């Protein structure tokens with residue numbers, strides 16, 4: 001696929017036009033659905049999370065369908081968009097069991113918490129760890145070292161093998177962490193990016209790496225605009241007056257600056273370290289492999305974009321507006 005298309009000049013008018021049409025109607029209907037089905041914190045929380053690493057693909061607004069790897073949720077967890085999601089209480093024991101249905105070895109990990117075993121194609125293995133401090137943690141796969149079984153695939157792309165693991169406070173309170181901010185509603189947004197040429201070869205252990213990484217597709221929760229408009233996990237639906245916790249992770253290779261129209265939010269924690277210098281922000285930086293938890297106090301109704309500030313991230317191979325674009329829809 002052509003990676004060198006000139007970027008279509010995006011304009012605010014183009015986006016407003018799209019929202020005024022079908023996408024806006026879809027977003028409103030999705031928000032209604034999201035608000036009608038409150039998602040209480042599940043209890044009791046699972047102690048085993050079972051996943052299957054599979055080949056999948058994502059459709060983008062320019063008509064392309066790009067292959068990705070993905071951890072498919074089997075049991076003990078849920079999904080957010082197309083990506084796996086699980087919750088457990090801080091300090092408890094959690095077992096992560098992964099079947100590797102890919103043609104390449106993988107090594108699952110919860111970043112900053114525990115690394116699992118190397119899992120060969122066709123094998124299943126598991127690892128057990130203690131749930132870390134209350135907050136937002138990222139499931140991924142760690143790069144393989146050039147030795148033993150993994151030699152052929154060391155350093156190769158593994159685009160899409162991620163998810164979110166939420167650690168709930170021991171008190172059982174609806175707060176980000178004990179002593180931390182309370183919230184009425186919460187969402188999880190996991191960003192990533194892909195170079196379609198890299199993704200096209202990642203499932204073939206014998207394929208040659210196609211050159212430098214030049215991302216041209218961007219997702220949030222494993223989907224892209226306009227699919228984000230019909231996903232009740234990814235539309236940020238809320239009622240005026242609510243405090244909304246947005247748990248955000250970035251598993252792409254690109255550093256993001258996430259920007260919200262219509263509101264200012266408080267950054268509550270970065271990489272699960274409480275933020276002490278609170279101040280209203282409309283943009284927050286999010287390097288690759290990092291998390292940030294923000295609290296949005298919804299003080300007006302309306303429909304407002306929330307998106308990475310780098311314009312390329314709201315495109316699909318240069319066409320706008322697609323990519324990692326979602327909306328706040330407040331009523």
Ligand SMILES: [Cu+2]
Pocket residue numbers: 259261305307
């Ligand atoms: Cu904007």
